[in-house]
Amino acid sequence: MEIVVFGAGSIGSLLGGLLACVPDHDVTLVGREAHVDAVRQEGLRITGREAFTVRPDATTDGTGLAADLALVTVKAFDTESAARELRTGDFRAVCSLQNGMGNEDVLAGALDCPVLGGTTSYGAVREAPGEVTWNGAGDLVVGPWEPRDCDGVAGEVAEAFRAAEIDAERVDADGIRKRLWEKLAVNAAINPTTALARAENGALAAPPAADLVAPIAREVAATAQAVGVDLGEAETIEAVEAVVDATAENESSMCHDVRRGRRTEIDVINGYVVERAREAGIDVPTNRTLWTLIRAWEAGRGHGESSDDGDGDGDGDDDGDSDGA
Template sequence: MSANNYSAIIDKHKLPQVSIIGAGAIGQLIYQQLSRSNTQVNFISRADQSQQQAVTFTNLAQQQTTCAAMFIGRNDWSQQLVDTKLLIVCVKAYQVVTALKPLIKRLRHDCHILLLHNGMGPHLEVANMLNGQGLSLGTTSQGALKKSAWHTQQTGQGVTQLGHFTGPMLSETIKMSLLSSIPQSQWFEDILPMLWQKLAINVAINPMTAIHDCRNGELAAAQYRKTITAAVTELAQVAAAESIMLDLTVLLDRVYQVIELTAANYSSMHQDVQHQRKTEIEAINGFVVLMASKHGKSARTNQQLLASITALEQTYSNKA
């Protein structure tokens, strides 16, 4: 089905159009949640032609459904993106800027962009790319697993935290659509503290599980406590330099709570290393190191973790 025929089916004046970049597990999960509300939602494709794709979803109750998702191809970007009111970016952190560059010039000034990925950092570059659009940021602890390319299974509820970062605000209509469609979602006027708190969990769990080839729960062992404490302490100090005040005790308690709650899980970075994929280390420990350098501070432990993961990646760089 062409994008023109797709548009004819839907009254675009009644339904706000939301487009998603990234059809990974989280992208497909968000698509499923939004498509059940009064929202016109599609994916942005890198293929030339637009097409429909059957996507299957298994929810927490093990109920399976299949629907036809529209993927907007490059040939229809100019025509379709002008109708997009919200562009949700669900790719890996290191893919964000590259994915957005060819799209931003095709977006209307009143379109809003939402970054929903692990780690921090891309938001600073994206903010400089905007052409009148507003930018919001988010993080989610919802669990999702791709059983195949077009079959996603939700594996955990989790909390989704969203909030404004810069530029014009997201319209109340679309904001309420997001909050009503995504279970356990919250809107924060100041989203950055939430992102730093999530980053504290990631700087500890992600690299350590990848380096030591272990499940999350094994990090509760005493032998890892010194490194975890040091990494999170450095993060809190760097956040303070950015005027984000975080309670170190609360952060560490939360890290160990997540270690316990996800004890049987393998972290995303562990999985990336095991499958010889590029990791998001630059947007996690690397972001702490970058911000520390900006403020003339030391982040030695985060630098060591960054170096260790980078070294692991180099062992398979020729095979990836």
């Protein structure tokens, strides 16, 4: 399969590197100049759980590309830019593996091909140009977003990941929406709290931070239910607690962004919950408070509505987030 990874940050580089190990896959990374130059000259070096070097194609220009699949792994605030560049190319399908919600709708509104939603619990940190540390393996789930009946292509994408020994599952349109809302609950609980506390994810396993997990998760579950997604409170709380336990020593992407003074993805995480809850007439005070605090921090540093990290080549998550996506 011909695969373009649009956003060669941490998770994009890791998945692109693993896919490039398959002889039948032809992988191209789209990323920033320093990273692309290093990959072209020395290859992409994977360290951590396994150590190897692969040599995928790499480019800084995301326009005019053609492939069976484009994996979008840029930061959420770069999705519109990514969509504009992808629109100049030719793809059989595009799959978002990004944080937050709303990315799939942006891509579907701009592109004339099936759009898939995806989530993964793989974790990575891009340590230096041309190098990414693989610090966590888990699973990957893909499913149809638009149109809702493109199960066949979603199955082919899952099989392409499985060929790279990535534990991938194909779910239906309802299934991927539920998985993404569950992931949203995980990120809504972990990312802003650890960013504000400057703490590792494990801080949410014990009081006082642990006291925030249930209220955040309940609010996300209630909002999901209001928009027609069957997500229960108990299972949502359990999902958050499981990720906190599994990633206790990790630093979330938002915490990493705040430490570096960079714009966060708060608007597509807690901000998305707040907006959908407002539309449904639901009160989500804990999510609203976290969203407001992070937005206040961003405003104090001059982070506006557009990305201050460049254009559509975006770094993806060049830091490794709470659940690896």
